Amino acid sequence: MKRHWKRALSVFLSVVMLFSMTATNTVLAVERGTPPSTTGLCEHHPSHTEECGYAGGNTGTPCGHEHSDECCKEVTKCVHKHTDDCYDEEADIASGSNANEPVNCSHRCDEESGCMTQALDCFHEHNENCGYIAGVPGTPCAFVCEECAEKDQVNGGEGGGLSRSDSGSLDITGTVVIAAFDELSDDVLYQSYKSGDIESQDALTLPDTLTGADEDEGKITIEDVTWESDPAFDPEAPGEYTFSPVLPEGYMVSNSVDMPEILVTIQWNNVSNDARIIAAIEAYNHYHAENGGTGEFSASGAIEGTVTGAAKTLELEIPAGAKVVWNANFSGNLSNAPMVRLTGDGAFEVYDYCIFGRGSAFEDVIEVGGSVTFTGITGEGVVAAWAASGTGPYTEGSTTDLTAWSKDNASTVQWALEGGESGIRYTYANGALTDFLAVDGVTVTAAPPVLTSGTVTCTSDTEATVTFTSNQAGVFYYEINSTVSSAEDLAGSMKNRTNMIAGENTIRLTGLAAGAHILSIAAVENENGVSASTVSNLLTVSIPAYADTGSTQLAENGLLTLSDTGAVTDHYDTEGWKWDGSILTLKQPDGGQKVQAIDFADTVTSGAKVVLESDVALDAAGIASQPSICYEGATGTLTIDPEGHTLTAGPYITTFCCNAGSHLTITGSGTVNAEGGIGAAAGALTISGSVHVTANGKGLNNALFGASVIISGGTVTAISTGTGQAMNIAPLWRAAWPCSPPA
Structure with missing residues (x-):
């Protein structure tokens, strides 16, 4: 920030008054060759005497009053510079009062243009509340050292407002000390133009008037202000230019006050x-x-x-x-x-x-x-x-x-x-x-594919499923218990050639010998040329020997008991069932049917559904007094849907049944053949859709029974081979075991 010589003078005067307030005279050591300063001291006059007339003053106590909005007033001072667009050509050549008038100027003085500002206009009078005590001025040193040839300006400034008089004393009459500057608006403080948009500094908004406050907090207006740029302003050279004000004579700035700066940016065009x-x-x-x-x-x-x-x-x-x-x-x-x-x-x-x-x-x-x-x-x-x-x-x-x-x-x-x-x-x-x-x-x-291992699932002694991932599409080759030592050799053999996708690939192995195996896999992006630079890494996957521990829900006699809504899917391929909490899916697994009867425990009360993915035969002959499918929940509906397949079940006298309060529905498509009776103990039996249902009454049991029996679709065959009826519509019993025959 550029400073005038007046700031240095302000610092000096503060030091002088500090020394003048001490109880004894202070002798200042002055180096030889140092010219006299505003104190009047030099090597020839190292301390003040009675003859020089110097007397110190004091600064007093500053006013503690704080300005508010009431201390300011709105001031209008136009900062607009007229351009050629502001003038009318005909008016320029006219005579009289219209000559050279900016008749086309659209500028309006307002806060946005920077012409209207808030200036300090405080009417506060010092009192005991503000604590103000006026300072006592001193008397400057009257000694003039002819030997030091100090004749003109003090402190090396040019055109400053302070100089020595003929008597050698400092003339500070009329000098205003600036204690604060009023803020400039943002559109003045920060200006931006493209290179070539303006011709000179004259086109910038550089106010020639600044306002502020003096040391007594009185409002001041400083006119005839000019501005200097650092670096030198060039309207065609992109960059940032900082403009600082140059104040006229008669003003000095307090040491604690920063001069305003205007930042002008010239942008590239x-x-x-x-x-x-x-x-x-x-x-x-x-x-x-x-x-x-x-x-x-x-x-x-x-x-x-x-x-x-x-x-x-x-x-x-x-x-x-x-x-x-x-x-x-x-x-x-x-x-x-x-x-x-x-x-x-x-x-x-x-x-x-x-x-x-x-x-x-x-x-x-x-x-x-x-x-x-x-x-x-x-x-x-x-x-x-x-x-x-x-x-x-x-x-x-x-x-x-x-x-x-x-x-x-x-x-x-x-x-x-x-x-x-x-x-x-x-x-x-x-x-x-x-x-x-x-x-x-x-x-x-092309970069060769990169293969990474996935999952291994053994479904039996002879079958397994292996997955792996490739970062790109191409062709892969694999071999069980291969003797090759490199991916290039395996790819060159072209064994088990399979198209490969970018992502997860699946290999299903059948006909395996019992025991553990090693699967080797190699791949290429294309088969135009197989070489070490085009073949993937050799991926080897260990396949463990098959070991089926079975599920905890399926007993050795084939009774599948489901007592909660927790999903179980791990044994679908080996045992032929999976349960998602509401739907039981059955299929004929490899190695023969494992599930022979199903019991939904009384803890399942929100209903259940049985669906088929293949023909299924349930044989509960080895399970005493067990229906093929029994729902023991006190509420809910058991639904059976063969989904186009055939469900054969028996041989107990009651093949499908529900507890008191729950219902049984057979629907969808396919065939349901029951060797015994089908019914709901005290609920509704409903048969719908296009399903074919056959039921047999054995002994005392009925073929179809329930508090109500509704047949709205399908084909139903009800046969009684004992003393029971083909169909009985009445609540028959509410015993603790729901699937026992009526007494």
Whole structure:
């Protein structure tokens, strides 16, 4: 922050008054050769005497009053500078009062324009509450040292408001000490223009009047203020310029006060669509097309497009104050030449997409010459280089001989294949693949698949299911207990060739010998050539010997008991049942039917459903007094749906039954053959859909029974071979065991 000589003087006066307040005279040591300062002391007059007349004062006690909104008033001071647009041509050549009047000026003085501000206008009078005590002024030293030849200005300032009089004393009459500046509005403090938008500093909003407060907190207005810039202001040179005020004579700034600053930013002028840039782009497109290149550039707000196989350098001359923004894909295999050469006095920025060339350094790809300013790689732009000594071929996914630059170096570049073309794929920091860029003259070979182990499930001594994952599609080969030592050998044998997907693949093995096995797997992306560089890793999977421990719900006699709604699915393939908490699915498992009867315990009260995935035969002959399917819950409905299959059950006199209070429904499609009776002890029996049902009454039992029997569909055959009835509609019993015959 620039300071006037008056600040130094303010510091000095504070020190003088400090010493003057002590009880004894203070002698100041003054070095030889030091000129007299505002104290009047020098090597020839090292301390004050009665003859010099010096007397110290005191600063008193400052006012403790705090300003509020009532202490301020609105002040209007126009800061607008008229431009040519403010004048009318006819008025300019007129005579009389209309001459040179800004008749077209649209400016309005308001807070937004900065013309109307709040200024201090306090009417506070000092009293015992504010604690103010006025300071006592001292008498300056009257000694004049002719030997030191101090004749003109004090403290080396030029044009300052304080100087020695002929008598040698300091003349501070009329000097105002500024204790505070009123704040400037944000649109004045921070100004921004594009290069070339303004012609000079005169077009800036630099107020020639500042307001504030003096040491007594009285309002002051400072006129004829000028401004200086650091660095020197150039309206065509992009950058930041800090303007500080230069105050007129008669003012000094208190040491604790910061001078106001105005920050002016000159921005680059984007001229990617400048006529000279467009001409250079069109000329390059014409040359590129004639030499067999692919793609072309365009220029609007930025240089855009995709150009591959570049045959020469793109040369851009950028005018002063202008910036060219790059937003295109550009690749080539130029020897000893950059992809882009920049000259002129403007700026260049890589904003998006990729520039790719030969070399190992950034300047091998983009040559920044002349006085061009490279403003950096912004957005998601990438600059990449392929080492001049690199020849390839390169494996897809590798980074051999590649160097890349991006914002925060957060992007990666790797060799890639796409649609049969070799090139690069660059990736943003978030891991998403962004784009593929073909590169002329490079050969990229496909990366071999990578295989990882999955799951192993043994369903019997002779069968197992194995899963594995591949990172890409292709073809895989496998062999049980193979003697090969490498993936290349296994792929070359082409045993058990199977198409492979990217993701999880499944191998179902049958006809295995009892015991443990080793499964070997190898894969290729394609079968055009099998070699060590194209074949995956050799994946070996251990298959343990089959051991079926069985489920806890299925007893050795075949009775399946379900007592809660917890899901059980682990034994579906081996035991032929799975339960999701509400639906029991049955099938004929490998090795024969394991489930012979089903009992839903009385703890299952929300109902249950039995469905088939194959024909199922339930034989409860080895289970004493056990119906094939019994639902013991006091509430809910047991539903049986063969889903197109056949359910055969017996031989107990009651084949399917429900406890008192619950209901039985047979529906859907398929066939239900019961060797005994079907019914609900005291609930409803419903038969619907297209199902075929056969029931047999044995002994004293009825074929169909329930508090109500509703047949709304299907085919029903009810046969009584004993003393019971084919159908009985009445609540028969409510015994503790629901499926016993009536007494």
